Amino acid sequence: MNTPLIKLPVKTDAGEFTAGYSATGLAGLDFPKAGRASPRAAQKAASPAKIRGWHRLTAAALKNVLAGRAANKLPPLDWAGRTEFQKSVWRQLLKISPGQTKSYGEIAKAIGKPKAVRAVGGACGANPIPVLVPCHRILAANKRLGGFSGGLDWKRKLLAGEGVSL
DNA sequence: CTCCGCCTACCAA
C-alpha cells in the first residue's frame, strides 16, 4: 500500500510549484499547472513538523535554482520504488552545478554503461523531482536541446536562468 | 516477449 503524499505549495515568481512528501522525504515536485487548486490549507496544518522542515529546504532550494544559483541544501529525497538504474542516473545529475551541462552520453559513461544512452534519457524523463534533480542540465550530443518531460519551454527557461546558451 | 523513448552516429539529399 502506498500512502498518498502530503502536498504542499511553493510560490515562486515562476508560478506555484507543488512538492509531495512521503514519510521519508521529498518524493515529487510538480511544475505550476494552470487551473490546479492550491493544496488544501487543512493538509498544511496537518503536516508534521518534520515535513514542514523539509518543505522549508525545498522552497529555498527551488528558489535558488530558479535564480540560477546552487540548490544548496536539499531535504532527503525519497526514491523508493525506483530502479537502481534510475537512481544512479539521478545521483549523477545532482553532481552537475548550475550553468554546467552534460550530454546523455556523458551521463551514461559516468554510470559505467556507455551504451545506455537512450535509457539515460528515459531515466531523466522519469525523474519525479525536476529542477532540484537537474535533468534540465542534460543536453543531447552536439549541445542541442533534446527533450524535456516538463515541456521544452521550462528547459529553456531554466538553462537561460543559469546563463547557458545553446 | 513486444513496444516505446528527454539518444547517437551515419549517410543521403
Added chain:
DNA sequence: TTGGTAGGCGGAG
C-alpha cells in the same frame, strides 16, 4: 542544413 535509419538498453505491460 534537414531527414531517414539502425543500433542499443532500460522500463512498462
